[in-house]
Amino acid sequence: MSEVILEAKNIFLSFHGVAALTNVSFQVKRGEIFSIIGPNGAGKTCMMNCVSGLYHPKQGEMTFKGTDITKLSPHRRAGMGLSRTFQKIELFGGMTVLDNIRLGRHLHLKAGLFGSCYYWGATSREEIRVREFIEEEIIDLLEIEAIRNEVTGMLPYGLQKRVELARALALKPELILLDEPLAGLNLEEVEDMARFIVDISEDERWKITCVLVEHDMGVVMDLSDRVMALNFGVKIAEGTPAEIQENPEVIKAYLGEVEDLYVSRR
Amino acid sequence: MSAADELNRPGEIEITEDLTLPKLLVRQCEKFGDAKVAMREKEYGIWRPVTWKQYLDNVRQITLGLIALGMEDGDKVIMIGDNRPQALWTEMAAMCGGGVGVWLFQDCLMEEVKYIIDHSDCKFYVAEGQEEVDKALAIRDSCPKLKKIIWDDPKGLRHYDDPMLISLKEVMKLGREKDKEDPELFNRVVSKGKTQDECLLFYTSGTTSLPKGALLTHYNMLTMGQNLMRVDPCTPTDDFVSYLPFAWIGEQMMSISCGLQVGYTINFPEEPETAQHNVREIGPHVMFAPPRLYEQFTRTVQVKYLDATWIKRKVYELAMKIGYHTAELKFEKKPVPIHWKILRGLADWACYGKIRDHLGLSRVRHAYTGGAAMGPDHFRFFHAIGVNLKQIYGQTEIAGISVVHRDDDIKFDTVGTPIPGTQVKIGENDEILSTSPSVFVGYYKMPEETEKTLKDGWLYSGDTGFIDEDGHLVVFDRSKDIMILSDGRKFSPQFLEARLKFSPYLRDALIVGHQRPYVVAILCIDYNTVGKWAEDNGINYTSYTELSQHPEIYDLVANPIKEVNRTLPEAAQIVRFANLYKEFDADDDELTRTRKIRRAFVENRYKDIINALYTDTEKFHMETNITYEDGRVVEIVADIRLQSVGEGGKK
Numbered sequence: 065m066s067e068v069i070l071e072a073k074n075i076f077l078s079f080h081g082v083a084a085l086t087n088v089s090f091q092v093k094r095g096e097i098f099s100i101i102g103p104n105g106a107g108k109t110c111m112m113n114c115v116s117g118l119y120h121p122k123q124g125e126m127t128f129k130g131t132d133i134t135k136l137s138p139h140r141r142a143g144m145g146l147s148r149t150f151q152k153i154e155l156f157g158g159m160t161v162l163d164n165i166r167l168g169r170h171l172h173l174k175a176g177l178f179g180s181c182y183y184w185g186a187t188s189r190e191e192i193r194v195r196e197f198i199e200e201e202i203i204d205l206l207e208i209e210a211i212r213n214e215v216t217g218m219l220p221y222g223l224q225k226r227v228e229l230a231r232a233l234a235l236k237p238e239l240i241l242l243d244e245p246l247a248g249l250n251l252e253e254v255e256d257m258a259r260f261i262v263d264i265s266e267d268e269r270w271k272i273t274c275v276l277v278e279h280d281m282g283v284v285m286d287l288s289d290r291v292m293a294l295n296f297g298v299k300i301a302e303g304t305p306a307e308i309q310e311n312p313e314v315i316k317a318y319l320g321e322v323e324d325l326y327v328s329r330r
Numbered sequence: 331m332s333a334a335d336e337l338n339r340p341g342e343i344e345i346t347e348d349l350t351l352p353k354l355l356v357r358q359c360e361k362f363g364d365a366k367v368a369m370r371e372k373e374y375g376i377w378r379p380v381t382w383k384q385y386l387d388n389v390r391q392i393t394l395g396l397i398a399l400g401m402e403d404g405d406k407v408i409m410i411g412d413n414r415p416q417a418l419w420t421e422m423a424a425m426c427g428g429g430v431g432v433w434l435f436q437d438c439l440m441e442e443v444k445y446i447i448d449h450s451d452c453k454f455y456v457a458e459g460q461e462e463v464d465k466a467l468a469i470r471d472s473c474p475k476l477k478k479i480i481w482d483d484p485k486g487l488r489h490y491d492d493p494m495l496i497s498l499k500e501v502m503k504l505g506r507e508k509d510k511e512d513p514e515l516f517n518r519v520v521s522k523g524k525t526q527d528e529c530l531l532f533y534t535s536g537t538t539s540l541p542k543g544a545l546l547t548h549y550n551m552l553t554m555g556q557n558l559m560r561v562d563p564c565t566p567t568d569d570f571v572s573y574l575p576f577a578w579i580g581e582q583m584m585s586i587s588c589g590l591q592v593g594y595t596i597n598f599p600e601e602p603e604t605a606q607h608n609v610r611e612i613g614p615h616v617m618f619a620p621p622r623l624y625e626q627f628t629r630t631v632q633v634k635y636l637d638a639t640w641i642k643r644k645v646y647e648l649a650m651k652i653g654y655h656t657a658e659l660k661f662e663k664k665p666v667p668i669h670w671k672i673l674r675g676l677a678d679w680a681c682y683g684k685i686r687d688h689l690g691l692s693r694v695r696h697a698y699t700g701g702a703a704m705g706p707d708h709f710r711f712f713h714a715i716g717v718n719l720k721q722i723y724g725q726t727e728i729a730g731i732s733v734v735h736r737d738d739d740i741k742f743d744t745v746g747t748p749i750p751g752t753q754v755k756i757g758e759n760d761e762i763l764s765t766s767p768s769v770f771v772g773y774y775k776m777p778e779e780t781e782k783t784l785k786d787g788w789l790y791s792g793d794t795g796f797i798d799e800d801g802h803l804v805v806f807d808r809s810k811d812i813m814i815l816s817d818g819r820k821f822s823p824q825f826l827e828a829r830l831k832f833s834p835y836l837r838d839a840l841i842v843g844h845q846r847p848y849v850v851a852i853l854c855i856d857y858n859t860v861g862k863w864a865e866d867n868g869i870n871y872t873s874y875t876e877l878s879q880h881p882e883i884y885d886l887v888a889n890p891i892k893e894v895n896r897t898l899p900e901a902a903q904i905v906r907f908a909n910l911y912k913e914f915d916a917d918d919d920e921l922t923r924t925r926k927i928r929r930a931f932v933e934n935r936y937k938d939i940i941n942a943l944y945t946d947t948e949k950f951h952m953e954t955n956i957t958y959e960d961g962r963v964v965e966i967v968a969d970i971r972l973q974s975v976g977e978g979g980k981k
Binding site: 195196199200203204205207209210212259263266267 | 374375376485486488600601603604607
């Protein structure tokens with residue numbers, strides 16, 4: 065648990081002079097669920113984008129598994145075992161669920177053009193392994209058997225969220241960034257999704273480190289090992305859920321609304 | 331009335347004093363070995379076969395494992411979970427070890443689970459996964475006889491380290507060790523069994539009172555399967571899809587009684603949600619399902635029809651006209667003229683074949699329905715599209731079946747004639763009595779109830795009926811449900827409800843009219859179909875409650891009522907109705923687990939609405955609480971519209 069898998073040092077990010085993140089530093093340890101909270105516009109998603117490589121910070125340094133990744137492109141980071149889901153679903157709506165998930169695995173496929181055209185030897189063996197991995201580890205885990213051949217765009221929102229998680233898992237990441245995985249879900253779907261997050265974090269077969277951005281305080285406080293609170297791009301607190309709940313700055317900035325947020329699900 | 335003596339089927343087994351289900355299993359496994367598939371389960375997207383030899387091996391390991399854990403003769407083993415091979419293995423293992431298998435409906439609430447575990451004195455509880463394990467852990471303190479909780483699916487059970495828990499894999503490992511110690515033990519315990527030993531205990535869903543446990547013997551189960559198959563033989567190459575709850579006698583009838591005797595392949599779907607897809611992939615040869623499933627089928631077809639393009643709708647309409655006409659001739663046992671046969675062939679090619687395929691009925695030879703009444707419209711529909719749908723009548727207490735339709739003698743207002751070895755007669759107050767080798771031994775620990783139900787080998791069903799001029803049994807209704815109308819005529823509410831449910835917009839109905847000035851109905855709309863209709867017609871809604879109370883929806887559901895009214899005598903016509911703000915639910919005790927309406931309870935629960943229906947008011951204000959599955963209670967405040975069916979309902 066003690067090994068640091070992801071570290072951000074003094075991250076600065078600004079858009080045309082508007083500071084989105086100011087001097088934010090944090091460490092994520094292997095195996096934990098680390099949550100980033102904060103009011104709307106606090107810079108949570110910006111932070112996620114800096115980690116995944118969609119944004120490059122103006123200053124500061126980002127290391128993943130001890131390697132400096134500050135300048136790496138998103139796909140190189142994905143290759144290192146960093147995966148993510150999006151706040152707004154970014155699936156291929158016209159493709160089936162299975163195809164979307166397979167796409168997540170694409171980065172790990174070694175077959176060349178020739179092998180793929182003729183489906184020979186190593187290629188077919190590789191495909192079978194991929195199939196087994198997707199079916200046995202992902203579809204079974206996320207309980208999406210009934211929709212595996214459905215076109216993604218036709219599915220209800222809650223299931224699309226689940227498919228997006230499935231695609232992120234297909235990468236077999238070591239660290240996953242979950243950007244508001246519970247937003248827009250009903251109570252039952254929230255409970256399911258929370259269980260899946262615990263599963264991928266704790267299950268022997270996965271043991272994925274999770275970085276979670278979420279508004280649902282009930283879930284954040286239940287699931288997280290540690291929480292970081294941002295406000296206007298500045299880190300205002302970091303600690304265990306209990307510490308965060310009692311931190312006066314956090315309460316001032318954010319938690320005043322918590323009761324309402326928490327209640328709105330019930 | 332007794333059965334026309336169908337001859338013994340060639341190749342059928344002989345049921346001797348010694349034969350038990352486990353012995354039959356061993357015999358079939360020796361016969362088929364690794365050469366034949368006993369069951370298939372779709373797992374990880376692929377159908378995975380289990381041969382007869384593997385079936386026996388697994389049963390053997392579980393049996394010995396249970397014995398290692400302390401199972402003794404007559405011990406009860408409770409099982410709860412989805413239909414899957416492991417479920418059948420455990421059930422057979424319980425019987426092999428001299429125990430008695432008890433099945434729980436998977437959606438049983440805690441109270442029911444507790445009652446049944448406690449009442450049945452069960453020692454082992456075999457759960458599928460976390461949900462079922464949680465139920466057992468929650469109530470174990472009040473069930474001191476419970477020794478072990480066995481689980482199968484590890485998902486979510488990572489942190490469970492209670493000493494009472496043990497995984498099925500570990501049980502099987504214990505079994506293998508036991509087998510090494512004493513390789514003859516399995517054969518010894520199996521050979522101890524006698525055909526009159528009790529093997530299964532079924533808790534009947536009980537439309538009125540606490541569940542009663544009906545004890546069935548090996549002999550009951552074996553004779554029932556044999557006698558049914560004397561009417562409708564099955565072959566070892568047949569396929570059957572097992573996806574209805576094992577706690578329902580009908581599923582046991584097909585999977586155990588018939589399946590084991592003939593040795594056909596039993597297929598288990600991947601998940602309950604994929605069952606319909608999986609049925610289509612398999613294309614079973616036999617199926618037995620309660621009416622609600624067939625009602626769902628017709629609803630699906632009707633909804634797809636409404637959604638189809640103009641040309642497809644026209645083809646369907648024409649094909650159905652042909653289908654209904656030829657089906658009618660078949661019911662009347664008149665020959666079908668050659669030109670109608672040709673038309674039917676064309677319609678089959680253009681329409682019915684495709685419908686059957688989509689419903690997974692393309693290979694079905696016998697489709698049975700039973701357990702509740704089904705409207706004649708559904709019967710006509712299925713025969714029109716070429717599905718040989720037949721009614722089964724029976725109770726859990728007679729191992730599921732006593733009466734069935736014969737292929738060439740189907741009358742949709744009857745349930746058919748008795749199966750071989752069975753006698754049916756009408757007793758006092760028109761009560762249906764039956765006797766056969768499959769009549770149960772009694773209710774577990776309820777001698778008074780047994781005495782009331784079982785007299786001189788005759789089973790007193792509590793159903794009212796009569797035998798018609800063709801020797802068919804007609805089941806009118808549960809005796810206590812029959813209503814006396816304003817003109818003194820007796821009428822069956824179930825019949826009216828079944829008729830109403832032919833409408834795709836109606837999911838459930840409650841008919842009231844006993845000693846009342848006229849008949850009224852409380853309806854539950856089908857959320858999906860009515861919701862779709864509302865969307866198509868630009869009606870906004872946010873919830874079931876809101877949708878159900880729309881005036882347009884009232885007009886929509888008034889139409890099927892008018893259609894039903896047209897065929898009814900004046901006094902039986904439905905005069906006023908209301909849409910309920912929620913669906914009937916088994917969790918609210920309104921339905922039994924097999925989705926039969928618990929009439930007295932429901933009538934009492936909605937007595938205010940019913941009373942309001944007998945006044946001139948047009949709105950009824952109500953406040954009530956709904957309990958959700960997770961225990962939350964939500965208050966519902968609603969104005970229920972009360973509406974007259976209106977004209978057009980006359981003959």
